[in-house]
Amino acid sequence: MLTLLSRILQPQGIKVVTTGADEIAAFLRGRYGSTDDAVIQAAWRATLEGIARAKVIVLGVPMDIGAGFERGAFKGPLGIRSQLLRARELYARFEEAGVLDIGDVRVNPSLLSDDYLNQDTLDAVRRARGHDGDLPVSPLSILDRAVRAITEINPEARIHLLGGDHSMAMVTTKLLANSPRNARRTLGVVDFDAHTDLMKERDGIQCSFATWAHHANEAIGRGGRMQQLGVRISGRSREEWEREGDLRQFWAEEILERGAEVIQAELVANLHAAGVEELYISNDVDGTDPRWVAATGTMVQGGMTPQFVSSTIAVLGEAFRVVGADVTELAPPLKWHIPGEPARSNQMAAHYAVKQIEALLGERGRFGDAVPIPEPATEEQVWNLPPYA
Numbered sequence: 001m002l003t004l005l006s007r008i009l010q011p012q013g014i015k016v017v018t019t020g021a022d023e024i025a026a027f028l029r030g031r032y033g034s035t036d037d038a039v040i041q042a043a044w045r046a047t048l049e050g051i052a053r054a055k056v057i058v059l060g061v062p063m064d065i066g067a068g069f070e071r072g073a074f075k076g077p078l079g080i081r082s083q084l085l086r087a088r089e090l091y092a093r094f095e096e097a098g099v100l101d102i103g104d105v106r107v108n109p110s111l112l113s114d115d116y117l118n119q120d121t122l123d124a125v126r127r128a129r130g131h132d133g134d135l136p137v138s139p140l141s142i143l144d145r146a147v148r149a150i151t152e153i154n155p156e157a158r159i160h161l162l163g164g165d166h167s168m169a170m171v172t173t174k175l176l177a178n179s180p181r182n183a184r185r186t187l188g189v190v191d192f193d194a195h196t197d198l199m200k201e202r203d204g205i206q207c208s209f210a211t212w213a214h215h216a217n218e219a220i221g222r223g224g225r226m227q228q229l230g231v232r233i234s235g236r237s238r239e240e241w242e243r244e245g246d247l248r249q250f251w252a253e254e255i256l257e258r259g260a261e262v263i264q265a266e267l268v269a270n271l272h273a274a275g276v277e278e279l280y281i282s283n284d285v286d287g288t289d290p291r292w293v294a295a296t297g298t299m300v301q302g303g304m305t306p307q308f309v310s311s312t313i314a315v316l317g318e319a320f321r322v323v324g325a326d327v328t329e330l331a332p333p334l335k336w337h338i339p340g341e342p343a344r345s346n347q348m349a350a351h352y353a354v355k356q357i358e359a360l361l362g363e364r365g366r367f368g369d370a371v372p373i374p375e376p377a378t379e380e381q382v383w384n385l386p387p388y389a
Contacts, residue, residue, distance in 0.1 A: 317359025
C-alpha cells in the first residue's frame with residue numbers, strides 16, 4: 001500500500017516546470033527543509049511510513065476542475081499550509097499528537113474523475129507518469145484510491161482534507177458511508193456553506209461542487225443525518241430543500257437571530273435524534289462572511305462569523321466521534337484587490353483546519369490559538385469590486 005501511495009500522491013500535487021516554480025520551491029523548503037528533489041522525496045516517503053501509527057491523516061487535494069464561478073481553489077492547500085508552517089512548532093506538535101501530513105493528491109488541471117475519461121486518455125496519462133496497470137490518473141479517482149489504501153493500512157485513522165473545490169467531499173463522505181462500521185447508519189454530515197450543493201447533477205455532470213451534498217446525503221441514508229449551516233443564497237426555499245432532502249438547514253439569518261448556543265444545541269439534538277454517532281465535517285469557507293474569507297470563488301454577503309463556526313466545530317467534536325473533515329473552496333489567487341488578502345483568508349482556513357483536527361482527535365483546545373482568527377476587513381473593502389467585475 002505504501003508503494004501505491006508513493007506513486008499516486010506527491011509531496012505537493014501541483015506540477016510546475018517554470019511558472020510558479022519559485023512559489024512551490026518556497027513551500028517545499030518550508031515543509032521539508034530543502035528544494036533538492038532527492039532530499040524531499042526521502043523525507044516525504046519517510047512520512048508515509050508513519051500512516052500505520054497516525055491518528056489523523058492530513059491530505060491535500062489541489063484541484064478546482066470541479067469548481068464553479070471562479071477558479072483558484074487549486075492553491076488552497078498551499079495557502080492553508082503557508083499559515084500552518086508559520087505557526088511556531090505546530091508541525092512538531094502535530095507529530096506529537098499523532099497528526100500526519102502526507103502531502104497531496106497528484107493533479108492534472110484538465111482532469112476530474114476517471115469516470116469521464118476514455119481508454120486512450122487513461123493510457124496516455126499513465127504512460128506520461130510511468131504507470132503500469134490500472135492506477136488512477138484523475139484527482140478524485142486518486143483520492144478515492146488513496147483513502148482506501150490509508151484505511152487498509154490504518155482502519156482507525158481519521159482523514160482531514162485540505163482543498164481544493166468542494167467536489168472532493170463527495171469521495172470521502174461516500175467512502176465513510178459505505179464502510180462496514182456504518183452498517184447501522186450512524187454516520188452524519190455537517191456542512192458549513194453559503195450554498196446548498198444539493199443538485200443531483202450540474203449541466204449533466206454528477207460530480208461537482210454543486211452536487212456533492214446530494215450524493216453524500218443519499219449515501220448516509222438521508223433521515224436528517226445531514227445538517228447544513230450558513231446557507232444564504234439559493235434558487236429554492238429552505239422548506240423545499242429540507243422536504244426533498246429529508247435534512248435540516250440553518251440559514252445564516254436564522255443563526256444570527258437565534259444565537260450560537262441555541263443553534264448548536266438544536267444541531268446536536270437533531271443529529272442524536274437521527275441516530276448519528278460518527279460525523280463528517282465539511283467546511284466550505286464561503287460559509288464564513290467575506291470580511292474574514294474573501295479569497296473564495298463564490299463569496300456571499302451575510303455569512304457566519306468565525307467564532308460561531310469554530311465553536312460549533314468544538315461542540316461537535318465533544319458530542320460525536322468526528323471521523324473525517326475538510327476545508328474547501330479557499331482560492332488564494334482571488335480577491336487580491338482587498339487589503340490583507342489572500343493572507344487573511346489563508347489564515348482563516350488554517351484556523352479551521354486546526355480546530356477540525358482537534359475535533360478529529362477528540363481533544364478540544366489541544367493546539368490552543370496556534371493559528372488565531374484574523375482581524376476582518378470592512379464591508380466597504382470587500383465589496384469595492386474592481387471595474388471589470
